[in-house]
Amino acid sequence: MKNSKRLLRILNQAQQSASPITCSAFLRSYLKEEGIIQKAVNHYLLQTNSLATLTDSLDELDRGARATLYNRYLLTDYLYKAIEFGSARAEKFNQIVMTEAHVLEGVLSSLSDTGTWRCILHLVSTPHDLLVTLPIPRMPMNLDMDVKAASLPDKKEILDFVRRHFGSRWTEQVQRMLIEDNGVVLIVREKSRLAGFCCYQKQNADRAVFGPMGVRKDCRDSNYGRSLVLSALHDVNKNGFREFLISEAGPIEFYERILPLKLYTKEKG
The missing domain is CATH 3.40.630.30 (Gcn5-related N-acetyltransferase (GNAT))
Known part of the structure; x- marks a missing residue:
């Protein structure tokens, strides 16, 4: 399974701010990208004033987690599991490239309060008309x-x-x-x-x-x-x-x- 160029950019940027790369570091790097879905997620978080709540939930998820090496990236276990989830999702739909959307879906699906983030999950995991x-x-x-x-x-x-x-x-x-x-x-x-x-x-x-x-x-x-x-x-x-x-x-x-x-x-x- 290949990684998309955007996913690699996000991992590279997140690696500069956190070691191992945490789920919240991945999210912050994701939100800096200029894609149309990233803009929609940013807009939702701004409108609901919920970025801090989401990052707190992700930090709680990663607290005390062990680190796992993925290619050359050191990730928290939960982020590594999210990448495994993303790879399986891409394979299920006959795709050869794993994207940042696959991984973020895995990250959000790991949260105990998944329902709170249903809107973002819909944005990143559902095919859209363009x-x-x-x-x-x-x-x-x-x-x-x-x-x-x-x-x-x-x-x-x-x-x-x-x-x-x-x-x-x-x-x-x-x-x-x-x-x-x-x-x-x-x-x-x-x-x-x-x-x-x-x-x-x-x-x-x-x-x-x-x-x-x-x-x-x-x-x-x-x-x-x-x-x-x-x-x-x-x-x-x-x-x-x-x-x-x-x-x-x-x-x-x-x-x-x-x-x-x-x-x-x-x-x-």
Whole structure:
């Protein structure tokens, strides 16, 4: 299991303020990051004036805990258990990268008063819809990979690929996209083999909804996912849509690196 770049930054910064790294040191370093979920957590803590209460709870959790070495980091046992929790969560969802969200979920789940922090747990552990407003003044560059719209002869190969690598739920979604007039499925190959796919649906005249997207495990970290996202974005932008909604985005850091995003909630529209 790999660690995300953001998770490594948080651990490196926390290591400078605490040895071993405590759960509260991890939280403080987490809150210094500029991600959209970090901003939402910071806003919640500010609005409820509850940062001191949370850090006190975390310090109580770590009081008297032994230290465990994780890679080159010396962690309290509870933070180490949170990392084990995060690794298991990432693996459960067929991911190869553990993020700071996985670990923070493990930290908060260790507290005796977990219910008090339900709002933060929801923010860090639930897939979110992300909104890109178009047009973008400087459209991100698409990579030179052969991303194509799927055709009917590709249908069986695509469905077999999705079923084998991502399960029946996504297979049903992709199948609908392949037959519906407002659905688009894009594919990318590694030589002659399918490496990944993505879908988007024209929800109305202004909005296209992106997802699901999946890349074969052995092809991840090779820019296939980035090429798929940007190919869909360029299509949507070219066709005059005003909004590109990424549905239930899992690895938010991946999207943040390449797109200007904001959290989307149905209540706010």
